[in-house]
Structure formats: structure tokens, C-alpha cells
Amino acid sequence: MRKQLEKMGKERHQFTGTFDRLGLKMSQGNGRGNHRYTPTICLKNIIDEQGKLVADHLWFNYSSSFLKVGELHPQDRIEFTAIPVEYHKDYHHEKRDMKLGKVSSVHLITHYHPYKPMPLAKTAAVGYVMSINGDEGHGHYSTAYHKWAFAQING
Template sequence: MREELKDLTSKSRHEFIGKFGRTGFKSGYKGYKPTILLKEITLVDNNGNNTIVADHLWLNYTKGFLELGELEIDDLIKFNARVNRYLKGVKGYRYAKVPDYGLSYPSKVSIVGNKTVRHPMPIKDPNALIGYIMKKNKYFYVSENRGYNEWYVNCYEGWLNK
């Protein structure tokens, strides 16, 4: 389904809308990196038409997304981004790499049509942010044995109490 992204140039920014799914994190060489799952990503063209370009995409949970406050499932998020090509690992006999397309450098991030006040997010405390993500998705991380750590959750709860 991401073939539609393939046709877009990576040299220019495009406007997209996606539904918030959930938060997560990935392991990086400097520790955990927060991520955000968007579903049903559509490209908004100059005429205001929307074309579905991906059923879901994981993006870095950048400051632009964090400044929106605590997101709710299915919030519509509008943003600009560049298309990027990367090699995706696929499990098999050997760990094969296949080309895939994603979005990077999101900017002009906003919630579509929802003006309710949101709880703030720990923008400047990366450990508290990872703790928020772990606490919010505790069942998943514990049941899948995927790196749940109470220390990060305590960092988040300490941030809440400040």
C-alpha cells in the first residue's frame, strides 16, 4: 500500500493526515527513542483531495507531536513531512532487507477539528516520556516481554508530581 509514497519526491514536503493509534518506542544506540503510530495516512493535494497512501506508519514522536498534549485514539493529526526510502528488515532464513517508504521530518503538526484542552506531555524529559509510553501500554510490554521498566514509569510519575 505504500507504493503511493514511492511516487512522491523526497525533495519536497507534502501535507498528510493520519489517525492516532498509539505510542511506542524503539531501541537506539543512545537509548530508547519514542515513536507514534498513525493509521490510515492520507495525502492532501493542492485541490483538497485526500488519497490514502499507507494503512499505518510509525514516526518519531517529535516535539511537534508532543506539543499537542496527550493524544486520544483516532485523533486526526495533520502534518507536513518528506517521504523517505529505507530498507526494512524481514524475518526469514536470513534477515532480508527490502525497500519500503515512510515519512520523516514532520512539521506544522496540528489536531484536526478538536480544540479540547489536553494534558501536557514531558517534552524536555526523555526518561519521563518513555515512562509515559510504558505506563500507557503496560499490558502489551509485559505480556510480550518487550522491555517494560518500572524505573521509567517512576520517572514519569515524578514528572507528573512536579
């Protein structure tokens, strides 16, 4: 349990975290074996506005708030606001923990590399994550990302 987050209440706070990696969250589609994916981002060493460590790592949906920052590299520092919220960790909803929700005001605070835009459309963002993680075998996701990337090159 992330006790420090629990103590913060349900107000919006400012946090800073270090980009670690991207992933995918899979949900069951229409019951016919069609899975749907949501891109996710893992930040590590999350600290609050007083500099206190509130979580060693947290996973977030890789939403447009994060995507607008541009392509991220390991060790990039990100500042954002969010609200601590409780969630259930396991399938049976017996274990509870805290996470950060309703993320907004996302800013890159390290600038080690030039800005590179990211696809804001969810399908293309999933394709991007699949591509960098070496898993491009999911047709329409990969196609959406490659169409977006080609448009970036050719204007």
C-alpha cells in the same frame, strides 16, 4: 512498498492521519545489556493533501513535534508536514519501503477532549508510554515520568 509515497518525490507535503497507539523502539545501549528506548507513535489511514490514501499505517518517533499537541486519544486526527523517504525494512537491508520523515507543523484537527500536556523530555516521554502500555518496570524512565506528572499537579 508504499508506491503512492514513492511517486511524491522528496518534497515536503501535508498529510493527515488518525492516532492509533504508542509504542517503544529499543536500541542496544553500550553493549552491556543496557537498552535505550525511543517513544514511537502509530498513525493509521494516512492521506495526502489531495485526499489520497498513501499508507494504511506508519510509525514515527514520538518527538516533541507530536508531544506538543498534548495527550492523544484513539481516533484523534492529526495534520502534519513531512518528506517521503526510503528506508530498509529488514535486518539484512534487502527489503526497502517508504516512510515519512522530517515531520513538522503537527496540529490536532479534532478536539474531542480537553488539552493535557505531555512531557517533552525523552526519558519522561518513554516513561509515559511504558505507563499507558502497562510496563512500568524500567526504573529511571518511570521515575522521570512520575516526577514530571507530580510537577504538573503541584505546579
